[in-house]
Each structure stands twice: as C-alpha cells, then as structure tokens.
Amino acid sequence: MLIRLDPGSTEPLFAQLAAAIRGAVARGEISAGERLPGARDLADSLSVNVHTVLRGYQQLRDEGVVELRRGRGAVVTARGAGGLAALRQAVADVTGQARRLGLTVHELTDMIRMEYR
Amino acid sequence: MTTTRSRLVPRTVVAAGVLPATIAVAGAVLIRGWRDELPASVATHWGLNGTPDDFAGPVAVALFVGGFGVVAAAVGAVLAVLAHRDGLLGRSVAAVTAGTTAFVTVLTTSLVADQRGLADAGEAGIGPVPIVGSLAAAVIVAAVAGWMVPPGSERPASGLPADAPRLQVESDERVVWTRSVATGSYGVVVLVAGVGVTVVSSLLARQWWLLGLAAALAVLAVLMYSVTVTVDRHGLTVRGRFGWPRLRTPIEQVDHAAVAEVHPIRHFGGYGYRIAAFGPLRGASGFILRGGQGLVVDRADGRRSVVVVDDAETAAGLLNGLVQQRL
Numbered sequence: 280m281l282i283r284l285d286p287g288s289t290e291p292l293f294a295q296l297a298a299a300i301r302g303a304v305a306r307g308e309i310s311a312g313e314r315l316p317g318a319r320d321l322a323d324s325l326s327v328n329v330h331t332v333l334r335g336y337q338q339l340r341d342e343g344v345v346e347l348r349r350g351r352g353a354v355v356t357a358r359g360a361g362g363l364a365a366l367r368q369a370v371a372d373v374t375g376q377a378r379r380l381g382l383t384v385h386e387l388t389d390m391i392r393m394e395y396r
Numbered sequence: 397m398t399t400t401r402s403r404l405v406p407r408t409v410v411a412a413g414v415l416p417a418t419i420a421v422a423g424a425v426l427i428r429g430w431r432d433e434l435p436a437s438v439a440t441h442w443g444l445n446g447t448p449d450d451f452a453g454p455v456a457v458a459l460f461v462g463g464f465g466v467v468a469a470a471v472g473a474v475l476a477v478l479a480h481r482d483g484l485l486g487r488s489v490a491a492v493t494a495g496t497t498a499f500v501t502v503l504t505t506s507l508v509a510d511q512r513g514l515a516d517a518g519e520a521g522i523g524p525v526p527i528v529g530s531l532a533a534a535v536i537v538a539a540v541a542g543w544m545v546p547p548g549s550e551r552p553a554s555g556l557p558a559d560a561p562r563l564q565v566e567s568d569e570r571v572v573w574t575r576s577v578a579t580g581s582y583g584v585v586v587l588v589a590g591v592g593v594t595v596v597s598s599l600l601a602r603q604w605w606l607l608g609l610a611a612a613l614a615v616l617a618v619l620m621y622s623v624t625v626t627v628d629r630h631g632l633t634v635r636g637r638f639g640w641p642r643l644r645t646p647i648e649q650v651d652h653a654a655v656a657e658v659h660p661i662r663h664f665g666g667y668g669y670r671i672a673a674f675g676p677l678r679g680a681s682g683f684i685l686r687g688g689q690g691l692v693v694d695r696a697d698g699r700r701s702v703v704v705v706d707d708a709e710t711a712a713g714l715l716n717g718l719v720q721q722r723l
Contacts, residue, residue: 282572
C-alpha cells in the first residue's frame, strides 16, 4: 500500500489518506481482516498529526471499508475488501468528473437512476 | 575502509580459529591434569535413565576434547575467512564454530570434573547444571566471536544502478509504503515440525528441559509468523506482529534498493530470520517468511538486508526515490 499525500493540494490530508487506503483495499493490496497501520506509526511516517490519520480512518469507517475496534485499531471489513471499496472509489471518480463537467448533484443522481432501470 | 579491510582477516582467524582452539586445548589440559584424581575410566555417556553407559580413559577424553576443538577451529577459520566478505556470513561461521567448541569443551570438562574422587565411574551422575552451564558458556563465547568479526564491508557502495526501480518523490510530498507478509504454508510446516519433533523427543527421552526449548521455539515462531514492512522517510522498518522483533535500516545507511527472486530453502536454508549461505544473495540477512520477490537493500557499509514481500518493486522504487531526494 503506497500512500502519497500532497500538502499543496486543495483536498484535505485526511481525505487524501482515506482515498489512498480505499484504493489499496479496492486493488486487493489489503485483504479482509487485515489491520491498518497504527495511527501513531502512520502519523510519524507521514509527519502529519495523529488526528489527521484518525479522521481518515473514521471516514473509511463511515464508508464501511474498515471497522474501528478498541485495542485492535482499524480492520478491513469483508464488504470493503469484497468490492465496496472499489465501488466507493468508482463513485468518487464519477463525482469528480461530474464536478468538472459542471453537473449538479441532481443531474448526476438522475443519470445514475436512469442507469439503474 | 582500508584499515577495516586489512584487519578483517586476522580478526576472523582469531575469532573462528584461535579462540575455539584455545578453549579446547585449555579443557584438554585440565582433564589431563586431573587424571590422578579420576577413576581409571570416566563416564562419557549417560542413558535415558541417568546412569552412565559408556566409558573412556581420562587421556582419551582429553585427546577427544582437544582434537575436536582444533579440527573445528581449523575448518571454521578457513570457512570464515572464505566468507568474510559476505556480510554477516563470516561472523555467523565464527560464532557457530566458537560456540559449538565451547559447548563441547565446557560440557565434557565439567562432567569429568564431577567425577574426581570417585572410585567407580559407574556411580557418576548427570544433572542439569553442566548442560545449562555449557549452553550459557556457548552463547557467551559465540557472542564474543561474533562481536570480533565486523560484518563484511568489502562490497563498495555503488550508488543507484541505472536499471533500479525508482519513484519520483517531490520535496514537500509525504509518502509511506507498507505491507504485511505472513509465513507461507511450507514455512508453517517446517516450524510446526520443528516444535513437534522437540516435544516428542522430550516426552520419549523424559528430558523435561527440552519442553522449555520447544516452548521457546513456539514463541519465536508466533512472534515471527507475520511481519509488517514499512518504507518511509526514516528508511526501511520490519516489525513483527507484536512489535518485536523490529529491524530498522536508517535512510542515511541505504545505498540503493532492488528486487530479487528469493529461494528460501536453496539459498537461506529455511524460513524465519535468515542469512543466505548460498546463491546470488550470499551474505544477505533478513526475514524470509516465504519464497518469491524480495526487497534487497544494499547498505552504505556493505551489508545487505532482504525481506520477501509482495510488491517489493514499489518498496524498492520508493526507497531509491527517498535516497535520491536526500542528495
């Protein structure tokens, strides 16, 4: 799992971190049940605040990609490794493209709704 | 560097040859000196029930101790000098030679010493003290011999080869690569067999201290069952599942990194923390938990670290990128 953070980017560091880990899970570099690095170790490696890492992990938990357990840290879920992370990443890509094209959230969801029929 | 080179061979000869030979000869001289206090033949071997079942004259025992040590020292010195350029290999040969000789010498000498004043060697007992004591002596002597041989430092730092993998790292970019690796199925079979054989021998021979050894082996196997490999601004870190063992190659000491195919049995003789005795990675040391692509780090001091891990290519590229960024 390669994590590259660009402090000059407009995207917050915690979101860049979550995106990198989500991508690694989507590509199968981390499998279900595997633990993510400890927040303190990862913060030290990246020279960022430990809260930045924890916030990134919380976002991944809200997405269903990891579970946060007391004493065990962040563990990749079966759903996350089984395709949810890949889907989340695809949605993020689609949203980014819609923004670049100037589509509103309604126009995008309408497109998705049509695709679902 | 030149001074290290010129001192390397004599130090290796002293550690792998002179040290064990001296210990063995000292043991032989002691045993021979006690021959008037000893029975005509001394016990040299004990059965499983703790009674002696093999005997020899004191002079023969002295000759055995001295002869074993001198032959081992001669072979060890030659092998260690041949291997002294290969990283930790010369150091390991010296430690094993000196440690084994110390074990045999101290064990035999202390077992014979206990028989002074006996009329009949058939009454000679055997306790745990000589065995534990000689193991302790072996560990200390092996540590001294290993300390005397500096890790081979004759592979000149070559810098980054043109074909080495490399990831560009921007100056303000924050990067980390991390991956965990678990022992492969062959490795698990080897480890379980090792622990199993020790437990069964302990039960069959009723040597309960062997159970302690089996427990120690099992703990080591669990600690090293899986490791996490991390490449970041600090360098390369390999950490066991429970934080220990932990090996770090600081970024200042990294010359360059590459990827190589690793054959655990053929080149490293097994699984776990290993030193390669054969093959293209001769002298390299590190965690070999399974076969396949490994990350090989050449250090500025000539040592080589290796760890088998998925996606070693990215790890090597990032290390090279981080080294380049520092220049």
